Amino acid sequence: MTKNSVKNFVIPFTICVFSALALYPDSSLDPEIYSTEGLELNYNISEELAMANQDQFIEHSIFTPHLGKSFEGFKEALAFKESRGNYFTVNTLGYLGKYQFGSETLKLIGIYTPNQFLYNPELQEKAFVANAERNKWVLRKDIKRFEGQHISGIKVTESGILAAAHLAGPGNVKKFLRSHGGNNLSDAYGSSVRYYMKKFSGYDTSMIKPDKKAKVTL
Structure with missing residues (x-):
């Protein structure tokens, strides 16, 4: 008997049994007689489908209220792609926090204590802005061009350039633009x-102002 056949038989049958018990409380019906023990009743959905549903739920719930194309919308959309917006996560390559910073990038903006950074959301938000300011300075001529x-x-836009610089560094964005897409670096x-x-x-x-010496201060 297939799973669907078992399911189609067991569920209506169980409903009938308990309906009879409710209607005739003094009857001699014994629920133990109608046990489903031994039947294969595994209707778990696949892991892939479960993850897809979970991702869809998180994606729909995280952007409330709707931030549109504002700078806050930019930050949150990028953070969702990087870490699902989790300040306290570390990925398999050691990148940290909501925006997945590497330790070398943190040093460029004045942060030398990764553990302190990981557990300080305010520091992470300031780091995102400082890094974007530094990247915008490095890429200022390419943005204009x-x-x-x-x-x-x-279509090339400033926000797209800054997002790509966050992913791969401003140098690799320059290579992409100046090769007209021929040099397209991918991460791990x-x-x-x-x-x-x-x-x-x-x-x-x-709102991001180009700043060669952008640093994080609390």
Whole structure:
């Protein structure tokens, strides 16, 4: 008998038994007689489907209220891609926090204590802004030159450039732009400069001011 056949038989049968017990409380019906012991009743959904449903639930619930294309929307969308917005996570390569910073990048913006960084959400938020300010300074000429152009099938925007710089560093974004998409670096998990430039295009990042010496202070 197939699982579907068992399911179609057991569920209606069980309903009938308990309906009879409710209608005739003094009857001699014995629920033990109608045990499902020994029947294969495993209806678990696949792990892939469960994860897909969980991801869909998290994705729909995390962006409330709707932040649109604001700078806050940019930060939260990028954080969701990096860590599902978890301040206290460390990935398999040792990248830290909500925005998945590497220790060398943290040093560039004045943070030398990764453990302190990991457990301090305020520090992480300031680090994101400082790093974006530094990247915007490094890429200022490329933003001016390439913004609005179409490269490798995508429209280049400032927010896309900054997101890609967060992923791969400003140097690799320069290589992508100046090779017109020919040099498209991917990280260890398969995310590429092009993918980030497309996924995070069109956000308002005008509040980020280019700053060569951007540092984090509390």
